[in-house]
Amino acid sequence: DPALIFDLGGKFDKSFNESAYEGAQRWAKETGGSYKELEMQSEAQREQFVRRMAETGANPIVVMSFSNIETLNTVAPDFPDTKFVLIDGVVEQPNVRSVMFAEHEGSYLVGMLAAMASESNTVGFIGGMDIPLIRQFGCGYAQGVKAVIPDATVIANMTGNTGAAWNDPVKGGELAKSQISQGADVIFAAAGGTGMGVLQAAADADILSIGVDSNQNHLHPGKVLTSMLKRVDNAVYEAFKAGDAVETGAVNMNLAAQGVGYALDENNKDLISEDMMTAVDAAAAKIASGELIVHDYYTDNTCPAVSF
Amino acid sequence: MAAVESSGRQEIAAPASASLAIELRGISKAFGPVQANKDISIQVAKGSIHGIIGENGAGKSTLMSILYGFYKADAGEIYISGNLTPIPDSQSAIRAGIGMVFQHFKLVQNFTVLENVILGAEGGALLRGAMAKARKSLADLAREYELDVDPDAVVEDLSVGHQQRVEILKALYRQADILILDEPTGVLTPAEADQLFRILNGLRDQGKTVILITHKLREIMEITDTVSVMRRGQMTATVKTADTSPEELAELMVGRKVLLSVEKAPATPGEMVLEVEGLRVRDDAGVERLKGVSLTIRAGEILGIAGVAGNGQSELLEVLAGIARGEGTVRLNGQEIALNATADGQSRRARGIAHVPEDRQHLGLIMDFSAWENVAFGYHHAPEYQRSGLLMDNDAIRADTVDKMERYDVRPPIPTLASKNFSGGNQQKLVVAREMDRNPELLLVGQPTRGVDIGAIEFIHKQIVALRDAGKAVLLVSVELDEIMSLSDRIAVMFDGRIMGERDPKITNERELGLLMAGVVK
Amino acid sequence: MTAMPKWADAILVPLISLLIAFIISGLVILAIGEDPVAAMKLMVTGALGSTYGWGYTLYYATNFIFTGLAVSVAFQAGLFNIGGEGQATLGGLGVALACLFIPWPHWSLALIAAVFASALFGAAWAAIPAYLQAKRGSHVVITTIMFNFIASALLVYLLVNVLRPEGALDSASARFGDAMRLPRLNDILALVGIPFNNRNPANISLLIALASCVGVWLLMWRTRLGYQLRAFGKSEKASVYAGINPVRMTMYAMLISGGLSGMMAINTVMGEAGRLLLNSVEGAGFIGIAVALMGRSHPVGVLLAALLFGFLYQGGAELALWTSIPRELIIVIQALVILFTGALDDMVRRPVAGLFLLFQKGKA
Amino acid sequence: MMDFATLIQILDSSIRLATPLLFACLAGLFSERAGVFDIGLEGKMLAAAFLSGSVAAVTGSVWLGVLAGIFASLLMAGIHGLAAITFRGNQLISGVAINFLASGLTVLLGQNWFGLGGRTPALTGDARFGPITLPFADVIAPLPFIGPIYAEMISGHSALVYIAIACVPASAWLLYRTRFGLRLRAVGENPAAVDTAGVSVTGIRYAAVAICGVLCGLAGAYLALGLAAGFGKEMTAGRGYIALAALIFAKWRPWYALGATLLFGFLEAVGNRFPSIEFGVITLPAQFMQALPYVLTVVILAGFIGKATPPRAGGEPYIKER
Ligand SMILES: Nc1ncnc2c1ncn2[C@@H]1O[C@H](COP(=O)(O)OP(=O)(O)OP(=O)(O)O)[C@@H](O)[C@H]1O
Ligand SMILES: Nc1ncnc2c1ncn2[C@@H]1O[C@H](COP(=O)(O)OP(=O)(O)OP(=O)(O)O)[C@@H](O)[C@H]1O
């Protein structure tokens, strides 16, 4: 059986762990197969859980988060016949598939949409914690905004410095209100459970918000402009489907590979006009073809479009 | 009968004579393994003052606390005015007309007098009305019994004497017919004690009943009608006061003959030990407590400081002991002592100053420490208590404790027993043993016999005199004029942070000292 | 002062309390539709049934010993240090700096440096609240809570902006050199010929933790400083009488406490991860409060309570591995254990004492 | 740097952020004034937030939600009372246990009931608190200065905000003007005095702990039903501890509690409003700005507040016979 190991945030983190969970569920429903899953609770369990899972014979084993790069570097060589899939990180081991997502590309697209939907030329970004991954989201978003309106204002907030930063909808709501009072009329939340408060506050104030990771448009129909999709669910689904024959090596789930994108469904179709769609899809095509390059925060730890 | 009903008291016809205010039958009480009261029976006549005496730990407070419903007896019955009256809690005791002033006051320190008085007897859900009513009846009571206290004063700012008045007012406010006082004079000045006795006599004249626990036989003889003696949890005798003598009572109490007066040879003063000049001390609030005190003590001499509590004696002891800071000059054996920031208890001890503090429970001892830990308290740097470098030699301390307990008759002689489990007298002996056993150059001693039974008083007095005879200097602070008069070689009287004058105990008398203590200079 | 023998008070009562806690935990497991007996068995065999399980149990226990001792030292001195979390965070920083920037030739030298650095950094983080308490009367409970938040902000800043290797995704420092790998428990036990599983993070820090237990015991009950600290903790007023300096005692107590908290990082940062991570403390500072209080602030009690919590952590991990019981169940079990052994122990002690009294009367 | 409109917005946010702290702070005040220390405020709030969110989600009624929150918090308070009063246990341990219990149980039960990983379903409509517009808000709004203050800052909060503020004078009145308050304060200072005055120490302490439960229940309900739209795991995010700090800050007095919690709310709102500040060449990083409220708390505490003396009998069980 395949297996899925969630990272510390837990499988219901309203973020990428949950997205992985959805992918696994989809696979289980479609194939009727069963899989094993585990939630890590502490740093010391990383190696423990991956190793124990491998010992049970599970194959392939999907492991969430860059925090496990070191873990797989240690454990994978001990189980050469087991395939590991790492989400959000690169490990150079023969039996590991490393799946990276181009969050900046997807964020660029929703940034464009935000700018086009904004009437005040002021948009907001609320991240969970000031770590590189979240800056990657924010930086792509700001670039997208500036691509449409070069002198737009992007207000960026981070929620906090402790684990609570990902689980504080109250703080999320308050940050959103603060941004709204500064004129923001579209706010992108990349903050796990905290984001729920952002979306809520935006809906209450009758402005637009942008969801993250999975499609969150349905949470407040007509109030969520779109969601920046990071198709972790697809990555998990495909890995499960491929079974122990899953290909190893680095996979870049970028726009071209449809690893990232923006969500469009009946909940937000009235919010996104033809023009907006054309503009965004054109940009998407350019990015996919390599004609347009969105600055990758990881390359030099700087962001041209916004300061955090 | 109607009054009885309204107070909700439970009444069962009883055979006992109706002229008895209280009758206790077969009361027993154990605290874990300690049998504090053993099958105690006692009768107290209405309108009388009944004294109870006994050694420290004899069970006096326990018995009275049972009567007041604070503790529950394991066995026994209580009759009030001849009727069997179960008293499971203090509420029932109050309803039965009993009021009690505890040995350790039960006052809320940061409440006003008024708030303390009405607590539990507010008479309504809102305070405003209750306060106004209480203020009026308090004024009435104050007039009737000469119990003056400012109803708006905060209790922690009051002298102990005044705090006690508050306790008595509390009982009277609840219309107590029976008033229990547990060692009320332990903390009072002679004048305050006289005042208290006038009040008690007044109460008796009004038909109220008073039970008085005290260690002072003089008071027993002076004011009580009957007296009961307790020993080791049992009632050993009840006698009419008129038919007995202090000596007999003392013997009943302790089980041996006790010397009630101090025997000492005339002093032979030697070298100058302590010289104090122009000593000034301010308290935390910036109020000047010592206003230029000068005094001297020679070797082999006891200087007694008389005075009403709160006139600077405590500060004098504290600044000399290094607990408080001050200004002025203090010389010990001719060498000046620092009174500034570097002064502390350690440096004083190193120079041979020992200190038996007034407040043994909060200063002199750590109540949660075992006896042996307290024997090292303040002397934890002493070389004989060290093993090496940083390690203490606990075995040595324990051995020393056993030795001290034996020589100073501390009971029970168990070094590992927590200090809070010793009776007050024995706690005091522990402190005295620790401070006096090192032959200090100068002994500072405050209220050495407060709350201590006569057996222990005799012992402690002997030790102080012995130290003097060994050529050491002693500074004795006490509010007991008796004690000052009988122990001191010279008496200085303090009033309002100043020394009012010095007297020779052989020449002066209580009246003269009393005037000085009141600030009246002839 | 009761008729109960010492052993009953020290062993029987806690055991019964523990039993009640586990029975109620069983009911909770039953309520969410799982088999409590199987779950308990799984926890016990998983945590204590193999040297592998023991390895993890001891690894967690090591953390809790450090933070538990830290809380208890301060507590003995009458100070409630809730800042273990922040002090351990800073301790981790100290370890990381010592290991990253000095090329130690051998782990033993690195370990000595790490012990000093972690204790120093932890103590330094406790020093400000201590100073403010001693000199300004600022309540140490508030200031240490605040310093926990400030510490995590500092750590995020340093890991994201300063210590993170160029291009790394992970908010973590670089790996320490291989020379800084601490010997694992199995390496140590192999020296004396005891076979022990090698796939667990238990390492030489355990010995340092045990030594710290002995050290704290010696300190508190055998040295002058300990004597003064305890006296100060019982009564500040009386200690001034005895010439014990309150300012100094507050500083010493908090510095020692902070240092012990900081030393926890040797286990997690140097012993396990080999680099500084964003959340290497993981609430151990708070568990330390429970451990210290349950252990009655005595090193032996702290050791036992730390082992119990280590057991719960590893047993809980095994539950998560082999059942679908949510991981929060373990938190509930921890809560019940703390509640019954720590706060409701009198509920058990009273009837037990009553039984002993009856028994004695029957004999007499 | 800050114009008037910004200030109003920050103050408006301060009030919202201060409200749960204020409830919890007053809760702690009652408990600790009666001599029962309570570091379990966080757990009680969390339990209340959970059950209020759950019940509101199921019934669709915000007030039923509030009642359920109070009930959950009272249960926790009951455990604390049992441990701290009846069984004379260690009050700190009991508080720690309650925090753990709430943290575990809320997610365990939430997952069991709703299958959303511990979250409750999002609340809509009557299951949430809406803003209340105070009388004449729209009349006064256009006025300069006073208009924004009244219409934007004071008006437009949810009912619980006004209840919280009303709780301040109510608490002060209860503590200082009633028989119950007198006894409660006395129990926290010297329980023996209350006992010998013929009043049950146990009774008063349980009453205080129950009031603490009710107020914590309101705090939790406000988080789940007022500020957020439902419960999310660990959503109290340490506010119980901050409330505890505020309580010490406030020296255990109701009006000071209002000031202290408003200050904490204000500092957080300022941190939210200015995620980073540039001083010419130096830009203070986000982490610094997020830590700023905590740094300022320490500075203010050390600089201006001085020593706070807790109720003298606090933390100690009342034991007559050792
Ligand atoms: N609350 C208590 N718990 C346990 N033991 C107690 C308690 N109160 C008193 N005792 C013990 O009971 C015995 C009787 O104490 P009690 O206070 O009644 O003596 P006392 O005659 O009033 O002494 P003193 O003259 O010192 O006031 C002593 O051994 C004392 O240690
Ligand atoms: N002479 C010393 N040798 C070693 N350590 C010392 C010495 N003096 C102070 N210390 C340090 O301070 C602690 C307390 O020391 P010590 O018992 O000597 O008290 P002290 O220095 O006289 O201070 P205090 O004024 O608190 O009594 C020691 O355990 C040690 O850490």
Ligand SMILES: [Mg+2]
């Ligand atoms: Mg007595």
Ligand SMILES: [Mg+2]
């Ligand atoms: Mg010294």
